[in-house]
Amino acid sequence: MPSDGSVSHLIAQMKVGDETAFANLHRRYWPRIVQIAGRRLQHVPRGNGDAEDMAQRAFIDLYRSFEQQRVPDLNHRHQLLALLSHIVARRVMNLVRAEAAQRRGGTEIRTIPGLSPDTAVDTAIGPVDEAILHDCYEFYLNSVPENLRQLAELHLAGFTNREIASRM
Numbered sequence: 618m619p620s621d622g623s624v625s626h627l628i629a630q631m632k633v634g635d636e637t638a639f640a641n642l643h644r645r646y647w648p649r650i651v652q653i654a655g656r657r658l659q660h661v662p663r664g665n666g667d668a669e670d671m672a673q674r675a676f677i678d679l680y681r682s683f684e685q686q687r688v689p690d691l692n693h694r695h696q697l698l699a700l701l702s703h704i705v706a707r708r709v710m711n712l713v714r715a716e717a718a719q720r721r722g723g724t725e726i727r728t729i730p731g732l733s734p735d736t737a738v739d740t741a742i743g744p745v746d747e748a749i750l751h752d753c754y755e756f757y758l759n760s761v762p763e764n765l766r767q768l769a770e771l772h773l774a775g776f777t778n779r780e781i782a783s784r785m
Contacts, residue, residue, distance in 0.1 A: 624694035631683050632691075639683070642697070643676050650675055650701050657709040660770055660784075661716075671712075675704040702751055713774045 630638035655668035682688045761769045771781045
């Protein structure tokens with residue numbers, strides 16, 4: 618049985634509605650999620666979002682997911698960190714898409730199914746799979762020469778060649 622302070626125990630308590638457990642997880646993971654959000658926002662203009670804002674929104678999404686009982690497979694710290702990383706990545710992607718849509722003069726934002734701002738969990742892929750994808754992404758991005766990484770990240774974020782050229 619996990620100890621009362623363990624992440625597994627806090628997750629179990631969150632599943633039954635313990636808000637104190639959520640507050641403890643928030644306090645414990647806040648610095649790490651802000652750091653992850655900061656890395657994700659590295660090449661995004663800072664006008665519409667910053668790392669703390671993205672981290673806070675990720676925790677709000679997580680809380681709502683628990684309220685709606687939409688994270689039944691979440692059991693330990695690795696899955697929690699993967700899920701929060703996934704939520705941050707999705708939010709940053711939506712921010713980039715929204716800014717791209719506004720630059721093109723459109724107000725309608727198309728999103729990928731499962732990446733709606735109101736959806737905290739992508740049902741097609743679990744947090745463990747997301748963590749694996751994130752690790753692969755980081756591995757392959759780190760294999761790109763330093764002078765081409767920004768180009769690769771902008772391309773993967775969905776910017777057009779013209780938009781990438783104007784930023785570089």
